[in-house]
Amino acid sequence: MTTFTFRTVPHIVFEDGGSERLASLAAPLLHHARRVVFITDKGVRSAGLLDAALGDFMDADIAVHVIDSVVADPPEQMVLDAAEEARRFGAQAVIGFGGGSPMDTAKIVALLLGGDQPLSEMYGVDQVRVRGLPLILVPTTAGTGSEVTNVAVLTTGATSKRGIAAPPLYAQMAVLDPGLTLGLPKHVTAATGIDAMVHAIEAYTNKRSKNPVSDALALAALKKLIPALERACADGSDRAARGDMLLGAMLAGQAFSNSPVGAVHAMAYPLGGIFHVPHGLSNSVVLPPVLKFNAVACEDLYAEIATHCGLKPGSAGLIDEMERLADAVGIERRLSQLGISHNDIPRMAEDVAANDRLLPNNPRELGYDDIVALYEDIL
């Protein structure tokens, strides 16, 4: 019998237009907070996505301050600066509004303002000792699932990414509004959507912590995401497809927060850390070779996904569909297209081989030589 624990965000709202009444939705969680900080980035802010939500807070007589300095793959110093700005404002609650980068930043800002533990002591698994300020997350990409995960990933030093995973990173509320994702450009829709699929696949095949709840969520996620991705890419204004993408990403987030990701993410990290390839794209590029490598160890699990999603039978059903989808939505398939060359591979492979947080989750063991061969395969 499998022993497991399962945690998630306790309050999830899925509502087209829900962000326009964010203050009303959040009211029970904010208690007596009269000063709320929004953490976002310039792209999200200039697209006007915050405007209705900010208006709703002002109507409720709650003072708001917007910090839009978040950049992709949040660097540690940027997060510390955002926390300082939020502290100067006197924030009593934090709203992360955007893709994974603003949401992850908001999680850490909430923790830093909620107690006196330094960020440097939070890295790793279950190292966080403080409870954060009340935190509400509103995703504007359908990919990371960060709105329901206990994880934040920061860029530390010049090139490496480090994760913080602990229960205090769960938000008190996630508000999913498909309307916010209508203007997401096609290429970002494609890459972030495949990231969500990778979360579900890796949660379903995690050899240490997969469990009946994460399994059900991962399958439900893929059943929504696989048919919706091409539709959302072909017509960004397709609300039903956008809604399915957002739901699928959230379900996958719940799954991998409890049954974490493996070699695809481990191999994607150096692409982001060293070459600044966006997270979703990094995962999409390394996905096919890792699926093929893993198939001998988890043929049955890939076949179960294929059957559940109505794909061709066997592991080939899943692998072929992932390759077909990447081509159909115009995702790059080769490292050379991302400016990465043969000479870069040893350094990347060393980073991956040292990843003792994610590699042990992978269904098949892989060492330095395997990693080099997998990168070479997609050069």
Ligand SMILES: NC(=O)c1ccc[n+]([C@@H]2O[C@H](COP(=O)([O-])OP(=O)(O)OC[C@H]3O[C@@H](n4cnc5c(N)ncnc54)[C@H](O)[C@@H]3O)[C@@H](O)[C@H]2O)c1
């Ligand atoms: N915490 C987790 O569980 C978790 C999981 C996976 C990835 N991540 C992290 O999340 C980050 C990646 O997040 P992401 O893929 O969502 O991208 P992102 O947040 O970095 O955003 C990418 C770009 O999309 C733009 N954008 C976002 N929403 C938009 C919209 N609706 N319309 C137009 N433009 C929009 C942003 O302005 C930005 O330029 C990475 O740092 C990654 O490591 C975290």
Ligand SMILES: [Fe+2]
């Ligand atoms: Fe991811």
